[in-house]
Amino acid sequence: MKPDTASDTSQPAQVSDDRLRGLLGYRLRRASNAVQADLAETLKPFDLRMITYTALVLVVDNPGLSQSQLAAAMDVERPNLVVIVDELERRELITRDRVPTDRRTYALNATLAGRRLCDQAESAVRQHEARIFGTLLEEERSLLARGLLHVIAQRTGES
Amino acid sequence: MKPDTASDTSQPAQVSDDRLRGLLGYRLRRASNAVQADLAETLKPFDLRMITYTALVLVVDNPGLSQSQLAAAMDVERPNLVVIVDELERRELITRDRVPTDRRTYALNATLAGRRLCDQAESAVRQHEARIFGTLLEEERSLLARGLLHVIAQRTGES
């Protein structure tokens, strides 16, 4: 009879991860990582990280929003958002404007340079998406999108 | 004519992230995060993190594999794997066995306790997967799986 801890000292020629591959969550994470990595490369020429790109898009699309609103939208802690806003402001892509009716909050606005960079980056991001998802059939793509939405809703209870 | 940096100081009642939602990669990341969070909760009762669970499964399924093989399979840097293996060994879920033919390498093997914990955790993980993906139709699920595989292959060139 084999001992309790069967001390196998023969190394497998090839490591099997079949059991993990059977998990949809595992596949989801790997796919997400792959896309993240490609997106990071896509944004590098613009000196944007994913998180700074996200912030920039949201400021462009929601002129005047406060840091708290932005932090909530990005699901980032307020202290961490400060450094992101600092960076975008330092690069003169956005401005912190005082709001007269409430002197605690800042109204965030994109500068012309910020909007331009955002446009350029978006174009690159579209190409990146086309590169990765473009080879799927339209119907497959839409089913993938629906499936993902379902998964998100399953936990966060979102539309 | 509006100034260069239109200083909008009226905060939007609701922040729109429509542009980001249009990106499949964005949706993919959110879905992945949601599943990760649920999986983390699922594994917490077993005192396993996702990365330690992954390592344990691979050791159980590939008795005798080396730390280098495990690190490669998990796509983790060797130094970082050491602490993972340390933890599993300290908890007596796996053992580091010397290999007579090559005294540099360790052959990793799961103990009986390790295999048992792995089984229990796997059962919980299956329930977790059923909870999240079970409400999809079988066909939707399989299309989601295929779509994800396609995305992974697109970048890593994997089967």
Add this chain to the structure above:
DNA sequence: AAAATTAGGTATTTGATATAACAATGATGA
């Protein structure tokens, strides 16, 4: 035998994220 390579390991750095506490401002209610 010397040089190069590999396995495992230690120490340290980086990077992202989370927590605690604070000043300034605004809102609320006795």
Add this chain to the structure above:
DNA sequence: TCATCATTGTTATATCAAATACCTAATTTT
């Protein structure tokens, strides 16, 4: 009105994962 309470942005700090540099021992190559 005044005292309390909540919110906004901020600083400093803790935590945690992931990456880098470097080291020793063992093996392989030349």
